Amino acid sequence: MRMPGIILLAVFGFVLVMLTIMTYYLRTVLKQYEKDDEAGINVEKKKEEIASSRNFVYTALVLVSVSMAGTLYIYVKGTAWESHLMEWLNIVVRLMHITFGIAWIGASFYFVFLENALNRTKDVRDELAGNLWAVHGGGFYYLEKYKVAPKTIPKHLHWFKYEAYFTWISGFCMLFVVYYFNASALLIDKNILDITAWQGIGIGVGSFVVAWIIYDLLCKSPLIKKPVWFTLIGFAVLIGFTYFYTRVFSPRAAYIHFGSMIGSIMVANVFFVIIPAQKAMVNAAKKGLPLNPQLGKNALNRSLHNNYFTLPVLFVMISNHFPTTFGYEQPWLMLAIISLGTAGVKHYLNLREKGQLSVWVLPVSVVILLAGAFISAPPKDPGACNSKIEFSEVNAIIQERCVSCHSSKPTDDVYKAPPNGVMYDTPDDIMRKKDLIMQRVVITKTMPQNNKTNITQKERDIIRCWIEQGASVK
Numbered sequence: 001m002r003m004p005g006i007i008l009l010a011v012f013g014f015v016l017v018m019l020t021i022m023t024y025y026l027r028t029v030l031k032q033y034e035k036d037d038e039a040g041i042n043v044e045k046k047k048e049e050i051a052s053s054r055n056f057v058y059t060a061l062v063l064v065s066v067s068m069a070g071t072l073y074i075y076v077k078g079t080a081w082e083s084h085l086m087e088w089l090n091i092v093v094r095l096m097h098i099t100f101g102i103a104w105i106g107a108s109f110y111f112v113f114l115e116n117a118l119n120r121t122k123d124v125r126d127e128l129a130g131n132l133w134a135v136h137g138g139g140f141y142y143l144e145k146y147k148v149a150p151k152t153i154p155k156h157l158h159w160f161k162y163e164a165y166f167t168w169i170s171g172f173c174m175l176f177v178v179y180y181f182n183a184s185a186l187l188i189d190k191n192i193l194d195i196t197a198w199q200g201i202g203i204g205v206g207s208f209v210v211a212w213i214i215y216d217l218l219c220k221s222p223l224i225k226k227p228v229w230f231t232l233i234g235f236a237v238l239i240g241f242t243y244f245y246t247r248v249f250s251p252r253a254a255y256i257h258f259g260s261m262i263g264s265i266m267v268a269n270v271f272f273v274i275i276p277a278q279k280a281m282v283n284a285a286k287k288g289l290p291l292n293p294q295l296g297k298n299a300l301n302r303s304l305h306n307n308y309f310t311l312p313v314l315f316v317m318i319s320n321h322f323p324t325t326f327g328y329e330q331p332w333l334m335l336a337i338i339s340l341g342t343a344g345v346k347h348y349l350n351l352r353e354k355g356q357l358s359v360w361v362l363p364v365s366v367v368i369l370l371a372g373a374f375i376s377a378p379p380k381d382p383g384a385c386n387s388k389i390e391f392s393e394v395n396a397i398i399q400e401r402c403v404s405c406h407s408s409k410p411t412d413d414v415y416k417a418p419p420n421g422v423m424y425d426t427p428d429d430i431m432r433k434k435d436l437i438m439q440r441v442v443i444t445k446t447m448p449q450n451n452k453t454n455i456t457q458k459e460r461d462i463i464r465c466w467i468e469q470g471a472s473v474k
């Protein structure tokens with residue numbers, strides 16, 4: 001099995017190098033055509049040919065890279081390198097995801113800001129909707145927005161779309177790397193619903209499609225003309241999905257699925273509505289045909305929805321670091337609260353950019369967010385500790401419920417190295433981590449992970465009392 005694996009990898013590597021060389025070659029050819037074009041020679045057709053070859057090569061590059069990663073995975077599966085490969089895949093894909101995500105959301109924030117902050121009144125030419133002076137990075141910028149379209153569409157028109165597509169593709173890959181390849185550990189919580197990995201993946205991916213169909217139908221229904229109702233019903237549907245996710249997945253995975261679902265809707269908005277509308281507008285302008293104003297309106301609507309989705313999605317993307325949120329008894333309620341509060345903050349920012357100061361939007365949003373902090377706070381009186389807890393009792397619990405994962409040599413079927421480097425091999429290890437133990441085992445109850453080792457409430461109380469009594473190891 002080893003030799004064929006290496007040969008296959010070498011072949012993929014060779015193809016990858018050839019494809020990369022090809023992209024450079026195509027680029028030089030295209031540059032040459034562009035020069036010819038400027039010299040007045042008609043090369044439209046040839047340029048189109050090159051563009052389609054380029055698309056072909058890029059697709060091949062992606063497919064070969066994915067096949068290479070897949071082969072590598074099969075090759076190292078079951079060896080000590082498996083988790084190492086996953087770790088590096090995770091690093092690479094995560095870095096790509098945040099980079100594209102920042103580019104996308106950054107551009108989206110920037111254009112919504114631009115739209116909100118345009119000077120629409122002073123010295124604005126007739127064909128313009130407005131303009132804006134700005135200073136950034138040591139230079140002055142002057143931007144103009146056209147009411148409809150310029151008389152001639154410029155040759156070099158920048159489109160913002162790949163940021164969105166690549167954010168989604170890298171995010172989708174990450175869902176596999178983190179949750180789906182490790183379904184039994186992170187996706188599925190047998191105490192919530194006992195499903196197989198494939199069922200989990202099917203439900204996850206299928207739910208994104210269903211969510212998009214529902215959202216798209218809502219946007220095409222007459223409801224879109226009633227923004228308040230649209231928002232209320234849309235929000236209720238989203239929370240319905242959240243509730244559903246918390247009933248089938250582990251709370252952590254439920255949160256990520258909520259974020260991925262909204263992220264997918266956002267990208268689908270770009271792919272199915274915004275970009276096609278812009279293409280139609282450019283084509284009509286090129287042919288001198290009248291523009292269908294509804295297209296622009298639809299695109300603007302979807303773009304606005306995306307704008308409100310951003311903060312809730314960004315929260316979900318970092319929620320994994322905050323067990324107080326997904327570890328709350330009703331994880332869906334916490335997510336609803338934070339989504340509402342953060343979307344409210346975004347609404348306030350949008351109003352502010354337009355120069356409308358709203359008195360109540362920000363305070364109400366902050367109160368909503370504080371409500372989240374309030375309801376997830378540890379109980380004031382968690383119960384009395386009647387007797388003195390000996391360390392030996394606590395140690396016995398930790399050895400039984402925790403060290404299968406948290407030790408220098410875990411015996412767990414999934415974790416072959418101590419997660420986050422946390423080990424409880426010695427009394428000292430336990431004592432030093434007492435605050436984190438309090439947080440994860442007693443307050444949020446997010447450890448043992450998915451309660452795989454069946455810790456009882458009584459045992460959690462014993463650990464709590466021991467920490468409250470000073471966490472002595474004597």
Ligand code: HEC
Nearest residue numbers: 401402405412419420422436437440441447448449452453
């Ligand atoms: C099935 C394996 C497993 C078991 C059993 C388990 N844990 Fe964990 N633990 C993990 C994983 C995976 C992480 C990292 C992911 C996370 O933070 O949720 C983790 C993280 C932690 C953290 C957070 C560390 C940090 O750096 O933030 C603490 C604290 C913790 N575990 C304590 C415990 C305690 C105490 C027990 C026993 C009562 C326990 N765990 C049982 C898998 C396990």
